[in-house]
Amino acid sequence: MAVFDHGQSDFPDQALVLQPESNPKQAMVAVPRPNYEPELIQRYGGAGPRYTSYPTAVQFHEDFSAVRWLEAIADSNRLPIPPDLSVYVHVPFCASPCFYCGCNRVITRSPLVGKRFLVSLEREIALLAPHFDADRQLRQVHLGGGTPTYLDCDQLDELLKLVSKYFRLADDAEVGLEVDPRTVAPGDIGRLAGMGFNRLSIGIQDFDQAVQKAVNREQDNARIAGLIGAARAVGFASISVDLIYGLPLQTARSFARTIEAVIELRPDRISLFNYAHMPHMFKAQRQIDESQLPAPEEKIRIFRASMHSLLDAGYEFIGMDHFALPEDSLVRAKREGSLVRNFQGYATGGDLDLIGLGPSAISKVNDAFAQNRRDLEGWEIDLAEDRLPIWRGLICSIDDRLRAEIIGRIMCDNRLDFREVERHYELSFRRYFADELRALEPLADDGLIEWTATGFQVTPSGLLFLRAIASRFDAYLGQDGSSRPRFSRIV
Ligand SMILES: C[S@@+](CC[C@H](N)C(=O)[O-])C[C@H]1O[C@@H](n2cnc3c(N)ncnc32)[C@H](O)[C@@H]1O
Ligand code: SF4
Structure with missing residues (x-):
């Protein structure tokens, strides 16, 4: 897919129920059954990245x-x-x-x-x-x-x-x-x-x-x-x-x-x-x-x-x-x-x-991102002159990698176990991310996540606000997940 996905857009609403799979041996899969809760949409449905990468292309x-x-x-x-x-x-x-x-x-x-x-x-x-x-x-x-x-x-x-x-x-x-x-x-x-x-x-x-x-x-x-x-x-x-x-x-x-x-x-x-x-x-x-x-x-x-x-x-x-x-x-x-x-x-x-x-x-590749020139002509000219048509890029810092892993796990697994992060990065999660954990408190109060002994789990309601939850770990945004108008609305 293409560029509309590079750092932008997604969808509404919340309130889901957990339903068991027909085969009880398999993991429970969260099945969203959204209800219309305007206050949550108001609070967490603003603009935000889609996290197809972290850091995002911007x-x-x-x-x-x-x-x-x-x-x-x-x-x-x-x-x-x-x-x-x-x-x-x-x-x-x-x-x-x-x-x-x-x-x-x-x-x-x-x-x-x-x-x-x-x-x-x-x-x-x-x-x-x-x-x-x-x-x-x-x-x-x-x-x-x-x-x-x-x-x-x-x-x-x-x-x-x-x-x-x-x-x-x-x-x-x-x-x-x-x-x-x-x-x-x-x-x-x-x-x-x-x-x-x-x-x-x-x-x-x-x-x-x-x-x-x-x-x-x-x-x-x-x-x-x-x-x-x-x-x-x-x-x-x-x-x-x-x-x-x-x-x-x-x-x-x-x-x-x-x-x-x-x-x-x-x-x-x-x-x-x-x-x-x-x-x-x-x-x-x-x-x-x-x-x-x-x-x-x-x-x-x-x-x-x-x-x-x-x-x-x-x-x-x-x-x-x-x-x-x-x-x-x-x-x-x-x-x-x-x-x-x-x-x-x-x-x-x-x-x-x-x-x-x-x-x-x-x-x-590895810890680096590179993006080609966007305009067809510029891309063609670079190649005609045997240059790689690179426009911009980024080498991830250790902090970027750490946050990318956390955001990826929230977006894909809908849960986070601090111990897994601590094992890979040799840090105290609660100390390193003290501000982020504080910023998550209102989301916990609103029922989007539930704290566990060693981390948190996204609730069925929270599944529809994954981007807002993940954004609390985005070092490039405000601590409340606020972002600039280059991102489309979450809801
Ligand atoms: C590159 S296009 C698909 C391929 C082909 N050009 C087509 O239109 O069938 C990729 C997809 O992006 C989605 N898309 C494009 N612009 C969008 C937008 N502004 N908001 C949401 N989805 C968008 C559409 O669903 C589209 O099928
Ligand atoms: S304009 Fe966009 S959605 Fe339409 S055909 Fe082209 S890429 Fe696909």
């Missing part, structure tokens, strides 16, 4: 050089067990702007841009790949955007071949593709499988045609069922869909029909994003008629009803905006405590080093 700085980045890669090769690799390719092109979109994309109809993009991409891979030890396997490849399927099938094939020419692609690698259903026909799916894709993520957003029209994204709903059917028939390992609530003209009643239709399609995973409306940052959003946006109470009704329907239909709540079927690897990872959070949201696969390619893509 902390990256521009005096971070390519030399420093290559040193970080060399350091990662020298680790006792260097982690395997994951590649994200940001393909920025879209044929028309969806008005809600907060992703980094270039609107174009040119048939030539894809070819040029692949030339630059090969340069980028050729500059970077030799710096990673050859025995580090590539476990995941993900194409996001923009619209990767702006590239035609031959170009997508070429892209995957480039990646596997320079990296050692594992036989069982997860190879995923974001699909705009307006650009792919069910008949293309077999070809995509033949190239090596085994995971699809389809952007639905909303099936309601009036909503689609209001956001300039009219699509053929019937085609989505065809795409999913075709993907199942050729054995795709995972199919996920994206939905957004909070879009213009949506109502609890209209969105219930969308959710019902999605449940019928039974994708393995569902992302139910809270519309991040930040017209000061995303120009296309200024085309949205704000008077058509659902009122906050209606938005909460939409989210609450959607969540109930998904849980009733057998989906499990992973966290924030993610749901998955019980047999999906995300649910397994959540139960086993191996869920991670990265720039694509919640993910499996543990600690892989992440290589981001394409404009605006972010990489994380």
Whole structure:
């Protein structure tokens, strides 16, 4: 996924109940059943980071050089067990702007841009790949955007071949593709499988045609069922869909029909994003008629009803905006405590080093982050002149690493055991984090967390305010979790 996720946005509401799994041997999974508690939303639903990384991308700085980045890669090769690799390719092109979109994309109809993009991409891979030890396997490849399927099938094939020419692609690698259903026909799916894709993520957003029209994204709903059917028939390992609530003209009643239709399609995973409306940052959003946006109470009704329907239909709540079927690897990872959070949201696969390619893509290797130039032209020029197109980055301090681990555990496990942190970092948690623990007291009083003998547990109500809880450990924000307007509202 793309840039709207780099430090921003998510969803409402609270009050959940813990329900046992059907197999009592398995861990209890918190099943949220949100109720509308306006005071909590008022208090904890303000702006906040999504914590797809810590520190978040807004902390990256521009005096971070390519030399420093290559040193970080060399350091990662020298680790006792260097982690395997994951590649994200940001393909920025879209044929028309969806008005809600907060992703980094270039609107174009040119048939030539894809070819040029692949030339630059090969340069980028050729500059970077030799710096990673050859025995580090590539476990995941993900194409996001923009619209990767702006590239035609031959170009997508070429892209995957480039990646596997320079990296050692594992036989069982997860190879995923974001699909705009307006650009792919069910008949293309077999070809995509033949190239090596085994995971699809389809952007639905909303099936309601009036909503689609209001956001300039009219699509053929019937085609989505065809795409999913075709993907199942050729054995795709995972199919996920994206939905957004909070879009213009949506109502609890209209969105219930969308959710019902999605449940019928039974994708393995569902992302139910809270519309991040930040017209000061995303120009296309200024085309949205704000008077058509659902009122906050209606938005909460939409989210609450959607969540109930998904849980009733057998989906499990992973966290924030993610749901998955019980047999999906995300649910397994959540139960086993191996869920991670990265720039694509919640993910499996543990600690892989992440290589981001394409404009605006972010990489994380060992303790360093680097982000590419956001503008397509700048990215292309750097590569044409054989420079790594790095815009900004950051090397984590020990304090950053410590806080990243804590925030990651809160976001993924919904609990924190101070002893585990003390074991890794040789410190007294209560002393080091005395201010943070004080800042958590009001959240405990409001029932969002419960103290345990050695830490705390997020309560069912608190699950919907994970970002607010995690933000108490964010050294770059105010102690009350307050942040600047570059983050979208939590609720
Ligand atoms: C890169 S887009 C998906 C791929 C493809 N371009 C498409 O539209 O189907 C990734 C997802 O980000 C989500 N998204 C984009 N802008 C958003 C916003 N402002 N608020 C919430 N979600 C957003 C949408 O659900 C979208 O499917
Ligand atoms: S197709 Fe629409 S939602 Fe997808 S990246 Fe392009 S503008 Fe954004």
